[in-house]
Amino acid sequence: xxxxxxxxxxxxxxxxxxxxxxxxxxxxxxxxxxxxxxxxxxxxxxxxxxxxxxxxxxxxxxxxxxxxxxxxxxxxxxxxxxxxxxxxxxxxxxxxxxxxxxxxxxxxxxxxxxxxxxxxxxxxxxxxxxxxxxxxxxxxxxxxxxxxxxxxxxxxxxxxxxxxxxxxxxxxxxxxxxxxxxxxxxxxxxxxxxxxxxxxxxxxxxxxxxxxxxxxxxxxxxxxxxxxxxxxxxxxxxxxxxxxxxxxxxxxxxxxxxxxxxxxxxxxxxxxxxxxxxxxxxxxxxxxxxxxxxxxxxxxxxxxxxxxxxxxxxxxxxxxxxxxxxxxxxxxxxxxxxxxxxxxxxxxxxxxxxxxxxxxxxxxxxxxxxxxxxxxxxxxxxxxxxxxxxxxxxxxxxxxxxxxxxxxxxxxxxxxxxxxxxxxxxxxxxxxxxxxxxxxxxxxxxxxxxxxx
Amino acid sequence: xxxxxxxxxxxxxxxxxxxxxxxxxxxxxxxxxxxxxxxxxxxxxxxxxxxxxxxxxxxxxxxxxxxxxxxxxxxxxxxxxxxxxxxxxxxxxxxxxxxxxxxxxxxxxxxxxxxxxxxxxxxxxxxxxxxxxxxxxxxxxxxxxxxxxxxxxxxxxxxxxxxxxxxxxxxxxxxxxxxxxxxxxxxxxxxxxxxxxxxxxxxxxxxxxxxxxxxxxxxxxx
Numbered sequence: 001x002x003x004x005x006x007x008x009x010x011x012x013x014x015x016x017x018x019x020x021x022x023x024x025x026x027x028x029x030x031x032x033x034x035x036x037x038x039x040x041x042x043x044x045x046x047x048x049x050x051x052x053x054x055x056x057x058x059x060x061x062x063x064x065x066x067x068x069x070x071x072x073x074x075x076x077x078x079x080x081x082x083x084x085x086x087x088x089x090x091x092x093x094x095x096x097x098x099x100x101x102x103x104x105x106x107x108x109x110x111x112x113x114x115x116x117x118x119x120x121x122x123x124x125x126x127x128x129x130x131x132x133x134x135x136x137x138x139x140x141x142x143x144x145x146x147x148x149x150x151x152x153x154x155x156x157x158x159x160x161x162x163x164x165x166x167x168x169x170x171x172x173x174x175x176x177x178x179x180x181x182x183x184x185x186x187x188x189x190x191x192x193x194x195x196x197x198x199x200x201x202x203x204x205x206x207x208x209x210x211x212x213x214x215x216x217x218x219x220x221x222x223x224x225x226x227x228x229x230x231x232x233x234x235x236x237x238x239x240x241x242x243x244x245x246x247x248x249x250x251x252x253x254x255x256x257x258x259x260x261x262x263x264x265x266x267x268x269x270x271x272x273x274x275x276x277x278x279x280x281x282x283x284x285x286x287x288x289x290x291x292x293x294x295x296x297x298x299x300x301x302x303x304x305x306x307x308x309x310x311x312x313x314x315x316x317x318x319x320x321x322x323x324x325x326x327x328x329x330x331x332x333x334x335x336x337x338x339x340x341x342x343x344x345x346x347x348x349x350x351x352x353x354x355x356x357x358x359x360x361x362x363x364x365x366x367x368x369x370x371x372x373x374x375x376x377x378x379x380x381x382x383x384x385x386x387x388x389x390x391x392x393x394x395x396x397x398x399x400x401x402x403x404x405x406x407x408x409x410x411x412x413x414x415x416x417x418x419x420x421x422x423x424x425x426x427x428x429x430x431x432x433x434x435x436x437x438x439x440x441x442x443x444x445x446x447x448x449x450x451x452x453x
Numbered sequence: 454x455x456x457x458x459x460x461x462x463x464x465x466x467x468x469x470x471x472x473x474x475x476x477x478x479x480x481x482x483x484x485x486x487x488x489x490x491x492x493x494x495x496x497x498x499x500x501x502x503x504x505x506x507x508x509x510x511x512x513x514x515x516x517x518x519x520x521x522x523x524x525x526x527x528x529x530x531x532x533x534x535x536x537x538x539x540x541x542x543x544x545x546x547x548x549x550x551x552x553x554x555x556x557x558x559x560x561x562x563x564x565x566x567x568x569x570x571x572x573x574x575x576x577x578x579x580x581x582x583x584x585x586x587x588x589x590x591x592x593x594x595x596x597x598x599x600x601x602x603x604x605x606x607x608x609x610x611x612x613x614x615x616x617x618x619x620x621x622x623x624x625x626x627x628x629x630x631x632x633x634x635x636x637x638x639x640x641x642x643x644x645x646x647x648x649x650x651x652x653x654x655x656x657x658x659x660x661x662x663x664x665x666x667x668x669x670x671x672x673x674x675x
Contacts, residue, residue, distance in 0.1 A: 238533035239462050242554035246468030249558040253475045263471060270464050 008171045015167055016160060023156045031149035038144050042136060043108060046121035050134040053081060054125045057132070078140040080118070084131040101133035110138065177205045185212070193220040233281050240277060244270035280407040283341060287414045295333040300364040300373050303336060307343040308362055311351065319356040322347065325363040330371030332440045334419050342415040345408040346375040346436050353379035353434075361429075370442045376428040376435035387425040412436070454499040454569055454609060455479040455630045459489040459515065460531070461507050465554075469502060469531075469561070476562035477592055477605055479633040486510025493519055497629050498526055499569045502561070505532040505543065513546050520547035527568035531556065566590060573616040580615040583672025585658065587615055596654050603653065606631055610646045614659060614669040623666040643667075 080096035082089055089098065102109045102120035109120050117138040124131050177200070184196060195213040198206065244267055251263035304324055315322035332339075343362075350360040358378035365372060409423075416423045416438055424437040456473060460466035461484045470480045481496065483489050486507040493501070493515070501519075505512035516528055529550040530543045540551050549571075550564050566589045570578065580587040586595045592608055594601040603611065613622060613630045624643045632638050639645075647667060651659055660668050 235533045238554040239465060242533070242556060243462055243465035243468055245555045246465060246472055246558055250468050250471040250475065253472070253558075255475070259471065263468070266464050266467060273464070 034148040035145040078137040082133040101135045240274040298334040327365040350377035371440040374437040378433040457498045458482045458502045472558040500527045618671045
């Protein structure tokens with residue numbers, strides 16, 4: 001089981017570990033420092049003791065009656081001396097071994113005699129006959145240094161838990177704004193997207209609140225958009241359903257076959273229309289929730305040929321001539337499936353609003369290296385002042401008698417935006433009809449796997 | 454009764470026209486707000502079925518203009534907008550009734566009949582004058598407790614007269630209630646219908662005001 005990393009625990013661990021590390025470092029340095037100082041002081045004591053012994057022997061070695069000196073202090077057990085004369089051990093302390101304490105005859109040396117480590121100072125008297133070894137157990141020095149270090153460590157053992165408690169409280173207090181933020185967010189109703197109160201939030205938490213508030217804003221806008229779309233969609237479906245119901249009731253009450261057939265045909269037409277509207281709504285909804293996906297290289301001319309072939313039966317049915325004008329080849333980075341939907345919608349619109357016997361022309365070419373595809377018709381066109389409104393959802397041009405879903409250009413607009421292309425509406429050839437142009441960004445075609453924004 | 458249907462949706466407009474015709478109305482159908490305004494200024498309609506989301510001029514604008522002209526023609530709003538605010542806005546703009554799509558054709562016809570009845574000051578659904586009774590919903594006529602068979606046009610003429618008791622209706626006024634645009638109007642048709650009505654009911658029920666038109670006097674209470 002893994003816990004998410006706790007900020008409090010991390011701060012605490014880091015601070016305590018850092019503190020312990022520094023303290024232990026201090027102890028180690030102090031330990032070595034103390035040892036060195038001790039060495040010097042005690043070495044000095046050794047030389048002093050040796051000097052005293054030499055002075056003593058010079059006067060009257062025989063007068064020293066006791067064979068070995070009595071221990072006068074607890075540490076004196078650790079200090080030993082030997083006085084040698086002509087290879088004979090003349091005098092030594094009780095704790096001194098029988099063998100010489102050092103092989104050296106002058107100065108400091110470290111030796112191990114009978115399993116004990118000694119620090120020895122050796123010296124001869126002025127006559128040179130008497131050799132004196134004054135020694136101290138090395139263990140004493142180590143022990144002293146350790147004592148010093150230990151005395152430093154004890155406060156740490158007390159201070160560390162104390163410090164930990166203080167730190168725990170301080171961090172907890174410092175994180176209180178986060179905790180209250182958490183409570184505030186946790187207790188929210190899912191539809192409450194009001195900004196979080198900035199209040200007395202500290203500088204570290206402010207950016208978080210700020211970002212959260214901005215996120216709430218975006219989500220609110222998106223939900224608003226979705227709600228409006230759902231409402232629009234439901235509203236738009238009411239009319240076709242009303243038409244179907246009304247026509248069905250007319251059919252039921254019809255007096256003669258002609259009237260009934262006409263009404264029933266209208267019912268079927270109404271169903272087709274509602275189905276088309278639903279399909280377009282679904283397309284639009286899918287486009288709205290489209291996630292990032294990879295673009296592919298897409299040859300517009302080829303794509304146009306495919307879609308024109310697909311749409312020709314509809315055009316023939318309306319006696320409209322659908323053709324691909326001579327143009328250039330142009331490759332764009334696109335989602336071919338979406339481009340096909342786009343082109344299908346443009347051609348469908350053009351054919352739908354074209355009078356019988358006229359032409360709908362699709363052309364692929366470039367404008368200043370920008371690939372473009374355009375569809376022109378000879379229909380009624382759209383007045384300049386209304387052109388901005390066309391891509392709005394559920395806009396239908398007036399007086400055409402045609403029953404589109406009002407969504408075609410919304411879909412086209414959305415797909416264009418996905419591709420970074422711009423949609424232009426203008427009058428068609430010779431100022432008649434409508435020409436819808438889709439202008440793609442001048443693609444650098446090398447980046448085959450460019451990803452969508 | 455002649456009504457105006459204002460609906461921009463071709464299928465629905467067609468259905469309203471056909472359905473109301475089946476219910477005995479003469480129906481004119483226009484597809485945008487401007488056309489609706491022209492029609493309302495030109496023709497005397499018994500009632501208007503008005504969609505709100507209209508091209509060129511919204512249904513609410515049409516309604517407001519109509520009321521600004523002090524035209525009290527009953528208006529039924531037929532719309533997909535169903536929020537309470539929308540309904541309040543519609544009624545406050547001068548609508549007499551409000552029906553949400555999708556609707557029932559029978560209900561639309563019934564509401565129109567009710568609107569027309571209220572506009573004429575009648576309270577009973579069945580129009581009565583003495584021994585004569587006319588039920589607009591079932592298209593049944595009884596006179597002296599006898600069921601009388603009338604053609605649709607004869608029924609409409611009789612209804613127009615009964616809705617305007619003691620008032621003279623000109624031949625043109627009666628004609629306007631009988632025929633929608635595009636209907637073939639036969640000459641002397643009103644005279645023919647009046648003649649038939651007098652024969653089927655009683656001659657004294659409908660009086661002729663020479664050179665002006667016809668009138669149905671209110672029967673004296675017994």
